[in-house]
Amino acid sequence: MAFIQNVPFFSIILSMISGIFSSALKRKAARSVTIVLSAVVLAMNIMLTVFMLQTGESYTYMMGHYPAPFGNEIRAGLLESVMASVFALILLMSLLGGLNKIDEQIQEQKQNLYFIMADLMLASLLALVYTNDLFTAYVFIEINTIAAAALIMSRQNGHCLAAATRYMIMNLLASGLLLMGITMLYGITGHLLMSNIRESVANLFATGEYHTSLTVVVVLITVALCIKSALFPFQEWLPDAYGYSTPSSAAMLSSLISKSYIFLLIKIFYRVIGMEVVVSTGMTNILFLFGIIGMILGSVSAIRERDIRRMVAFSSVAQIGYIYMGLGLGTREGVIAAIFHMIIHAAAKSMLFLSASGLIDVSGDIKQFRPLRGSGYRHKAAGAAFTVGALSMVGVPLFGGFLSKVYFASSALDFGGIRAVIVLAALAVSTLLNTMYFLHTVISIYRPATQEVPAYNAPSKLSSAALWVMAAVNVALGTLSVPLYQAIARGLDMFS
Amino acid sequence: MNSSKPSLKQKFTAWLENASMLDDAMEKDLAKGSDLKAQENEKAVYEAWEQRQKNRHDTAVQEEHALYERIHHWTMTGGAKTATILYRLFCIFVCLAVTAFMLMMVLDMPAYGNANSPVNNEVSARYIEKGMEETGAVNIVAGMILDYRAFDTLGESTVLFIAACAVLTLLRIDLNRHGLPTEELIAAEADDRHHEPKDDVILQRSAALLVPIILLFGIYIIFNGHLSPGGGFSGGAIIGAGMILYLNAFGFKATGKIMNFRVFTVITFCSLMFYGLAKTYSFFTGANHLHSIISPGIPGNIFSAGLILPLNIAVGMVVACTMYVFYALFRKGGM
Numbered sequence: 151m152a153f154i155q156n157v158p159f160f161s162i163i164l165s166m167i168s169g170i171f172s173s174a175l176k177r178k179a180a181r182s183v184t185i186v187l188s189a190v191v192l193a194m195n196i197m198l199t200v201f202m203l204q205t206g207e208s209y210t211y212m213m214g215h216y217p218a219p220f221g222n223e224i225r226a227g228l229l230e231s232v233m234a235s236v237f238a239l240i241l242l243m244s245l246l247g248g249l250n251k252i253d254e255q256i257q258e259q260k261q262n263l264y265f266i267m268a269d270l271m272l273a274s275l276l277a278l279v280y281t282n283d284l285f286t287a288y289v290f291i292e293i294n295t296i297a298a299a300a301l302i303m304s305r306q307n308g309h310c311l312a313a314a315t316r317y318m319i320m321n322l323l324a325s326g327l328l329l330m331g332i333t334m335l336y337g338i339t340g341h342l343l344m345s346n347i348r349e350s351v352a353n354l355f356a357t358g359e360y361h362t363s364l365t366v367v368v369v370l371i372t373v374a375l376c377i378k379s380a381l382f383p384f385q386e387w388l389p390d391a392y393g394y395s396t397p398s399s400a401a402m403l404s405s406l407i408s409k410s411y412i413f414l415l416i417k418i419f420y421r422v423i424g425m426e427v428v429v430s431t432g433m434t435n436i437l438f439l440f441g442i443i444g445m446i447l448g449s450v451s452a453i454r455e456r457d458i459r460r461m462v463a464f465s466s467v468a469q470i471g472y473i474y475m476g477l478g479l480g481t482r483e484g485v486i487a488a489i490f491h492m493i494i495h496a497a498a499k500s501m502l503f504l505s506a507s508g509l510i511d512v513s514g515d516i517k518q519f520r521p522l523r524g525s526g527y528r529h530k531a532a533g534a535a536f537t538v539g540a541l542s543m544v545g546v547p548l549f550g551g552f553l554s555k556v557y558f559a560s561s562a563l564d565f566g567g568i569r570a571v572i573v574l575a576a577l578a579v580s581t582l583l584n585t586m587y588f589l590h591t592v593i594s595i596y597r598p599a600t601q602e603v604p605a606y607n608a609p610s611k612l613s614s615a616a617l618w619v620m621a622a623v624n625v626a627l628g629t630l631s632v633p634l635y636q637a638i639a640r641g642l643d644m645f646s
Numbered sequence: 647m648n649s650s651k652p653s654l655k656q657k658f659t660a661w662l663e664n665a666s667m668l669d670d671a672m673e674k675d676l677a678k679g680s681d682l683k684a685q686e687n688e689k690a691v692y693e694a695w696e697q698r699q700k701n702r703h704d705t706a707v708q709e710e711h712a713l714y715e716r717i718h719h720w721t722m723t724g725g726a727k728t729a730t731i732l733y734r735l736f737c738i739f740v741c742l743a744v745t746a747f748m749l750m751m752v753l754d755m756p757a758y759g760n761a762n763s764p765v766n767n768e769v770s771a772r773y774i775e776k777g778m779e780e781t782g783a784v785n786i787v788a789g790m791i792l793d794y795r796a797f798d799t800l801g802e803s804t805v806l807f808i809a810a811c812a813v814l815t816l817l818r819i820d821l822n823r824h825g826l827p828t829e830e831l832i833a834a835e836a837d838d839r840h841h842e843p844k845d846d847v848i849l850q851r852s853a854a855l856l857v858p859i860i861l862l863f864g865i866y867i868i869f870n871g872h873l874s875p876g877g878g879f880s881g882g883a884i885i886g887a888g889m890i891l892y893l894n895a896f897g898f899k900a901t902g903k904i905m906n907f908r909v910f911t912v913i914t915f916c917s918l919m920f921y922g923l924a925k926t927y928s929f930f931t932g933a934n935h936l937h938s939i940i941s942p943g944i945p946g947n948i949f950s951a952g953l954i955l956p957l958n959i960a961v962g963m964v965v966a967c968t969m970y971v972f973y974a975l976f977r978k979g980g981m
Contacts, residue, residue: 151934159933163926166804170918173811173911213797215932216780219769222797259820263811270808277801289801293808300812337755340764350764362754366747 157198158226158280159211161191161234165273169266177261184265185245188272192238199231203637208644210282218282219343225282229489229641232634233413236493237275239623240405240500241268247504247616248398251511255305255396264304271297271402275410284332284422285342287414291328295321295378298407301399302391313390320387324377331370335422338363344421355427368423368431375415376437379408381474382444385467389451392463397507400459401500404466409496412473416485419477420645429480438478438569442576444471449583457517458510461587462502465543468580469495475573476558482642483561489638490557490631494542494550497627501620502539508532508613509595514604519591524599526592528606531614531621533595538621540588542628545581549628555581557635782942782951783872791877792954800925803961807918810968819979831980838978844897853895860888868962872951878958882965889970898974898981905970906981913967917960924953 168187172180202208208227210218217223245252245268256264270293277290299321303314336342338360339350354360377384392400419428428434448467455461473495476488512528513521526533542549555577562573627634652660721729756763773790781789791799819831827835868881893901931938943950974981 156930156933159929163922163929166800167919167922167926169804170807170915170922173807174915212933213929214793215928215938216794220772221794221932257820260815260818263815266811267808267815270804273804283798285795286798286801289798289805292805293801296805296808296812300808300815303812304815306816334751334755336765338764340767341769360754360756363751366751 152201154198154201155209155211155226157194158224158230158234158276159213161194161238162224162273162276162280165191165269165276169269169273172262172266172269175262177258177265180262180265181249184268185242187269188238188242188245191272191276192235192242195231195235195238198226199228199235199637202226202228202231206640219341219346222286223282223343224277224280224286225344226280227641227644228637229644230279232637232641233279233493234276236496237279237406237410238272240496241272241275241402243616243620243623244398244401244405244500244504247501247613247620248396248401248507250610250613251397251507257306260304264301267297267300267304268402271301271407275406278410278414282344282421283342284335284344284347284418288325288329288332291325291378291411291414294407294410295325298403301402302395304399305394305396307394309390309394313387313394316387317391320377320384324374326374327370327377328374331367331374334363334370335367338367344417347422348424351423351427355424355430364423364427365431368428368433371418371423372415372428372433372437375411375418376440376474379411379415379470380467381437381470382440382447382467385444385448385470388467389455389460389463392466392503393457393460397504400463400503400507404463404503405496405500408466408470409492412470412477412492413489416477416489417645420485420642424646425480425485434478434480436478437474441471441474441476441478442572444468445475445576445580446471446583449580449587453583453587455587456519458506458519458522458591459503459517461591462499462506465502465584465587466495466499468584469499469543472554472558472580475576476561479561479565479569479573481561481565482639483557483564486635486639486642487554487557487561489642490635491551491554493634493638494554494627497620497624498539498542498550501535501617501624502543504613504620505532505535505539505617508609508617509536512603512606512609514606519594520600521603522591522595523597523601524595524603526595528603529609529614531617532609535617535621536595537592538624540592542624544584544588548625550624550631551628553628553631553635778945780942781954782945783954784945785872785874785877787875788872788877788954788958789951792872792957793952796925796957797929799957799961800921803918803921803964806964806968807914810914810971813972813975817975817979834978834980838898842894842897842977846895850895853891857888857892857895860891861885864888864962864966868958869948869955871958871962872954873946873948878961879965881958882962883969885962885966886969886973889966890973893970893973898978902981905967910967910971910981913963917963921957921960924957928953 165187168183172183175183206228208225208230210223210225212218213222213224215221252261252264274290274294274297278287278294281287281290295318299314299318302317303310332342335347338354339347341347341350351364354364380388392404395403419425445468448464448469448471452461452464452468455464469491473488473491476484476491478484508529509522509525509532510517512532513525516522526536538549542551545551545555559574559577562570565573717725756765773786773794777786777789777794778784781793783789783793819828819834821827821831864881864884866881867876867884868878871877871881889901889905928938928940930936940952942952945951949955971981
């Protein structure tokens with residue numbers, strides 16, 4: 151076993167130990183620990199990705215002295231290492247971009263707790279990505295849920311507390327459904343290890359035994375993870391949670407936490423239940439339908455919104471709709487497009503949240519559009535980053551969003567039939583709607599200011615630098631995306 | 647062909663000469679000169695038109711107001727009632743549907759205790775048959791959670807830790823920047839003095855009798871976790887309950903001597919660090935097939951079962967502290 155194959159284990163355990171270690175540290179030390187941790191995890195996972203590209207084979211890693219069905223196990227493939235690298239990169243950038251706001255908005259004595267949450271959230275993201283055991287996934291979903299709620303409420307004002315309460319209620323309902331689903335799946339297969347369940351489910355599916363139970367399990371698990379990733383109509387908790395929490399939290403929630411649940415759902419579809427079983431239960435049709443509705447209604451809500459951060463939050467609902475639409479096609483190409491869009495959206499949305507908060511900062515802390523006029527000149531990095539993110543989300547060529555739309559369209563055309571028409575129509579309508587609210591915002595931040603701008607502090611250099619880097623990453627994703635697409639395709643083939 | 651309109655050829659030549667037809671028309675108009683009367687006439691027509699528009703706008707606004715009033719009235723009375731009834735009916739329908747599906751599923755699931763159910767497979771067989779031999783723990787459950795599936799349990803302990811941190815984020819009331827009590831803190835203290843029991847003789851006497859026994863029992867359950875039912879989670883909960891009883895009887899002044907945030911931080915930090923590092927060693931050696939110095943020992947001895955005993959102690963301390971801190975934070979936001 152090559153030493154580099156320890157990377158998944160080391161990155162999970164290192165994040166957990168850093169979280170525990172930070173409890174004894176003051177805020178500045180805890181902050182450095184988190185930043186160094188995410189950089190180290192990023193570097194390790196990039197090395198692992200390179201290694202996986204060379205060997206081209208996935209492997210399992212025994213957690214302890216007992217082989218898989220008896221002990222715990224994690225599994226690493228190309229897709230997992232790519233996702234882990236993306237998550238670590240975005241965590242690093244979201245933290246760096248929002249450090250000044252964390253300092254400002256969170257009580258001094260509680261800042262080390264914030265960084266503990268970030269460390270443990272990274273641990274749970276990595277564990278969800280790498281796990282090969284359903285129960286391990288559940289345990290780390292618990293950590294993820296609590297960390298997310300704490301990230302929302304760490305800025306202690308009324309909006310955030312209400313949003314955190316709402317988040318907690320919806321997510322605990324989802325956790326309950328998921329746990330029931332996992333328990334029932336264990337009841338009919340007798341396993342918790344993903345590959346073993348897959349075998350048993352294939353047998354059950356072939357013999358037609360426990361057919362009802364299998365359908366209910368698929369429904370329970372899918373609905374649970376849809377609630378957690380805010381697919382329409384479960385998006386009610388999202389706008390407040392993303393719109394009012396501290397910008398780093400909003401970036402992490404939208405780009406990391408909701409994405410990790412979607413990734414887990416894809417993993418469960420492919421590695422636990424089997425895509426053909428899921429398609430036969432008709433669950434993909436439902437995901438497809440709600441994905442399309444979410445795409446349109448999310449954008450409509452964003453157009454009606456007058457608060458720039460809540461507008462970006464509603465746009466998340468629409469983008470999650472895109473991802474589920476790809477997943478709902480149920481084909482290999484559709485799922486690859488969904489994963490690709492997941493990465494593109496994660497990169498763009500964290501940047502949009504951070505840059506929106508930067509723009510608000512230089513406009514007298516008011517989030518409406520009129521005071522924002524001219525803010526693109528006052529905070530150049532945020533203006534540029536917002537423009538890049540908006541263009542990517544609208545789907546302008548040379549930016550990532552364009553390519554994911556092309557991939558969605560081509561996978562729908564491969565699928566054929568009425569669904570291809572629906573996808574193309576939905577893509578067209580949604581692009582139009584996206585243009586309406588995103589370009590409107592971009593134009594308004596570059597219009598000359600019509601009213602007197604209140605005094606503001608010069609934007610922090612660190613967050614400006616982080617925003618420039620993020621903009622560069624987004625442009626790179628848009629222009630050099632072919633290797634990424636191929637890596638995702640190869641990784642998805644390693645899944646089964 | 648109308649002679650006043652330029653032909654295609656004329657247009658083309660004009661275009662070649664770079665002159666517009668519009669210019670000609672404009673020049674003609676200018677040559678005619680201004681007609682003052684026509685202008686006045688135009689003004690009157692425009693004003694009449696404006697007045698008509700204004701009237702139409704006003705009636706539209708009135709109608710809209712009337713409509714809005716009607717709808718508003720309806721939503722506040724009949725509409726609200728209808729919506730509530732529909733919503734409740736829908737909720738009942740959803741609940742009944744989910745219940746029905748779940749019951750169908752129960753009928754479909756393998757019967758409880760059935761020997762042939764899929765749960766009774768090689769995995770549980772190995773836990774039962776070889777569990778004691780491989781882990782050294784007489785208590786199979788302890789062997790399962792702290793040795794076979796130790797990674798999940800590490801996750802679970804972290805859940806407790808992160809829950810404690812989240813409650814601290816939410817509820818802890820701190821001294822301000824200069825180390826002085828804030829108004830919020832003073833209010834919380836006053837509220838606590840006002841509402842909580844103090845110098846309750848019955849409570850104090852029974853607590854003095856019970857607390858040592860409870861703590862001792864909790865310690866026994868933790869230390870015997872690998873030999874008999876129990877372990878870190880249950881023993882820690884008992885110790886935590888004992889500490890809460892002591893706090894209720896004697897107040898924060900008495901417990902503050904042995905238990906404050908500093909102690910809490912030190913205990914959770916040391917326990918979880920020990921857990922994390924010990925398990926890192928064990929996972930790393932296991933995965934890389936290296937020799938591990940941890941041996942199961944002789945099953946049945948108190949010092950046996952490798953890491954299970956120390957891990958139980960670590961988990962127990964974290965659980966006890968977390969319970970106590972939860973109680974203290976919910977009571978007055980501090981210790």
